[in-house]
Amino acid sequence: MHPPLAKDPIAEIQKNWERQGWTSAAAPAAAVTAIMRTQQILLGRARDILKPFKLTFARYEVLALLGFSREERLPMNKASQLLQVHPTSITNAVDRLESAGLVRREPHDSDRRAMLLVLTPEGKQVAEQATRALNEQLFEHTGFEEQEIDQLNTILAKFRQRAGDFPS
Incomplete structure (x- = not known):
């Protein structure tokens, strides 16, 4: 794991999109990038936990x-x-x-x-x-607050449903 950056690079992505005139895509681009980065972080943690096995x-x-x-x-x-x-x-x-x-x-x-x-x-x-x-090491200590997890599960389930992962 590397030291934290001085500022949020994903917020910078959003600003760059806006500066380029892609204002309607700026927030979605930041959201997609944030989800992908979050996946990298969580997979890295899972990888470290599963390595001894x-x-x-x-x-x-x-x-x-x-x-x-x-x-x-x-x-x-x-x-x-x-x-x-x-x-x-x-x-x-x-x-x-x-x-x-x-x-x-x-x-x-x-x-x-x-x-x-x-x-x-x-x-x-x-x-x-x-x-x-x-x-013990990941699922009970994700870094998300309890109410955030419920909101996140709801948001992601709605997205996956609309994407065709499962029927409504």
Whole structure:
């Protein structure tokens, strides 16, 4: 982490947009840039927390998803849909998790073309420990105030809905 800057670079972006005459785009440009920077900050924190578990956030999400499923197993295409990632991305994550012994692939009982992802006992243990660490070090200490989190969740859910992430 680098030392804080003397002034907010995103506020400067907004001013620059306005100086260029793009006043209607200035505040939205600042908002988009702020969201992207916030994502970088939060992903960096998550990366540091997950490093001792030898997990990326993407791999953690696969483990957590399997841990939340009733039978700790899901068809690979269903996991890809629920995580909203391309099948290639899930394959890469699963390859790494499988080589670490945290998940295994099994043939689907009723669909020979499909593959099931199964959480191993070691995977379950790592998922639980990583979740505890994320809860204690990030999710319970995001830097947002409680009322801000509720507002943020509402705003972002409305945006994601309008973007087609899920139906109304």
